[in-house]
Amino acid sequence: MSLSSVPEKSNSHVRYVILVIVFLITSVNYADRATLSIAGSAVSRELGLDAGDMGIIFSAFGWAYLIMQIPGGWLLDRYGSKTVYTYSLFFWSLFTFLQGFVGFIPLAYVAGSLFILRFMLGFSEAPSFPANARIVAAWFPTRERATASSCFNAGQYFALALFSPLLGWLTYAWGWEHVFTVMGVIGFILTWIWVKFVHNPTGHPGISRRELEYIRQGGAMIDMDHSSKKQTKKTVPAGKYVRQILGSRMLVGIFLGQYFINTITWFFLTWFPIYLVQERGMSILKVGFIASVPAIFGFIGGILGGVTSDWLLKRGLSLTAARKTPIVIGMLLAMSIIMCNYTQSEVLIVTFMALSFFGKGFGALGWPIIADTAPKEATGLCGGIFNAFGNIASIVTPLVIGYLVKELHSFNGALIFVGISALAAMLCYLLVVGEIKRMEFKDVA
Numbered sequence: 001m002s003l004s005s006v007p008e009k010s011n012s013h014v015r016y017v018i019l020v021i022v023f024l025i026t027s028v029n030y031a032d033r034a035t036l037s038i039a040g041s042a043v044s045r046e047l048g049l050d051a052g053d054m055g056i057i058f059s060a061f062g063w064a065y066l067i068m069q070i071p072g073g074w075l076l077d078r079y080g081s082k083t084v085y086t087y088s089l090f091f092w093s094l095f096t097f098l099q100g101f102v103g104f105i106p107l108a109y110v111a112g113s114l115f116i117l118r119f120m121l122g123f124s125e126a127p128s129f130p131a132n133a134r135i136v137a138a139w140f141p142t143r144e145r146a147t148a149s150s151c152f153n154a155g156q157y158f159a160l161a162l163f164s165p166l167l168g169w170l171t172y173a174w175g176w177e178h179v180f181t182v183m184g185v186i187g188f189i190l191t192w193i194w195v196k197f198v199h200n201p202t203g204h205p206g207i208s209r210r211e212l213e214y215i216r217q218g219g220a221m222i223d224m225d226h227s228s229k230k231q232t233k234k235t236v237p238a239g240k241y242v243r244q245i246l247g248s249r250m251l252v253g254i255f256l257g258q259y260f261i262n263t264i265t266w267f268f269l270t271w272f273p274i275y276l277v278q279e280r281g282m283s284i285l286k287v288g289f290i291a292s293v294p295a296i297f298g299f300i301g302g303i304l305g306g307v308t309s310d311w312l313l314k315r316g317l318s319l320t321a322a323r324k325t326p327i328v329i330g331m332l333l334a335m336s337i338i339m340c341n342y343t344q345s346e347v348l349i350v351t352f353m354a355l356s357f358f359g360k361g362f363g364a365l366g367w368p369i370i371a372d373t374a375p376k377e378a379t380g381l382c383g384g385i386f387n388a389f390g391n392i393a394s395i396v397t398p399l400v401i402g403y404l405v406k407e408l409h410s411f412n413g414a415l416i417f418v419g420i421s422a423l424a425a426m427l428c429y430l431l432v433v434g435e436i437k438r439m440e441f442k443d444v445a
Contacts, residue, residue: 014207014211015144015211019139019151019152023152025190026132026153030160032096032121033125034159035179035183036099036118037058038167038168038171038179039171042171046176047102048107049111056115057114063122063395067123069126069130072130072384074381075127075380076131076379081131081380082198086194088131089187089190089191090188093183093186093187093190095120097185100184101177130383130384132367133383136148139215140215141217141218143218146306146310146313146365149306150367151306154298157361160269160295201215202222202223241375242381245381249432250434250437250439251386253431257425258389260424261360261363261364261425264334264357264421264422266397267401271402271405279411282346293353297354298361300361301358305361305365306365309326320434323369327426330359330362331359331360333358334356336352337352341416366386373436376438401414
């Protein structure tokens with residue numbers, strides 16, 4: 001659809017509706033990942049699964065999610081965000097829903113069945129965050145991109161703060177099966193909402209000519225999905241694209257920065273509750289409340305980081321300065337986690353943890369930076385590589401922290417490891433990334 005064919009009407013704000021839908025889907029995305037963690041004790045007790053079985057089942061998601069990042073990004077560039085996200089959302093909801101019925105499977109096959117379902121959940125969710133980045137790049141001008149990206153990225157903190165107690169209540173009141181079936185049904189409803197209300201900017205029936213022109217002139221890639229459809233009959237040289245992407249010092253610095261930032265996230269997702277129980281002697285009931293506090297602060301930090309970056313951009317700072325400043329501030333705050341080693345006060349421990357997760361959220365601008373820098377021909381592929389680097393932390397962080405706690409008999413070394421990761425993320429952006437600008441491919445014919 002050309003700009004001239006868009007109907008003239010009063011100024012619309014369709015991009016914000018799109019952002020709300022993406023935020024809700026991202027929140028459910030993270031909640032679906034957490035379903036087995038919440039219901040895990042009841043599932044293992046009722047189905048006779050030991051800790052070894054559960055560890056293997058938990059790992060299935062991470063491996064599939066990591067393996068599918070680059071293929072998922074390639075599919076996005078080839079077929080467009082709308083189509084790929086529709087299938088992704090439907091199938092991850094289906095595999096979540098089906099986990100609620102493993103109790104009907106003979107016990108000898110339960111562990112294998114859960115492993116396959118978790119693997120397929122990770123397989124299906126893989127394109128989601130690269131798709132989010134493409135949607136933001138298509139719908140939002142550069143000056144609003146960090147805020148928009150931070151909003152969908154904050155869905156992970158929102159999911160931890162809201163869905164964890166909700167899923168815990170479902171397990172207690174209705175049984176573990178309903179954790180999966182309820183979340184699956186929510187996903188099916190969101191799939192219908194996605195198909196009905198989300199379109200490419202130039203093809204959206206609700207957008208005004210004024211809004212479309214505003215986002216186009218502001219740097220939004222409004223025809224991204226239309227370009228993808230035109231290229232479906234061509235052979236996309238994905239291997240050459242990957243080589244050039246990995247040959248860019250700027251992008252490799254961004255990828256490594258995301259790995260170190262995600263190390264902080266995965267500490268809170270895996271070892272933080274155990275730290276509070278084993279190292280600080282808190283009760284499980286108390287931990288259930290306290291563990292949500294950093295997530296709330298992470299959510300606040302995530303929103304403020306994007307808003308601050310866009311505000312700095314509007315105040316006249318360069319794109320490089322506007323993106324890097326919140327990252328540096330955020331990672332300095334995230335390093336405060338090390339201070340927990342020097343106090344016995346529960347109040348101070350919670351304060352430092354909340355400050356650390358706030359800083360992580362404030363500095364987590366990787367996705368808007370990918371939207372700013374990814375080559376136009378391969379935004380999905382670039383986002384997939386970025387997400388693959390970041391999610392290596394989901395495998396490495398639990399293993400490294402487990403080793404440090406086992407060998408040192410305390411969490412002191414683990415907290416230093418997390419704090420050093422924040423420092424490393426900051427140094428990646430200061431010393432490796434350089435100027436932030438969109439990468440352009442050399443001849444790939």
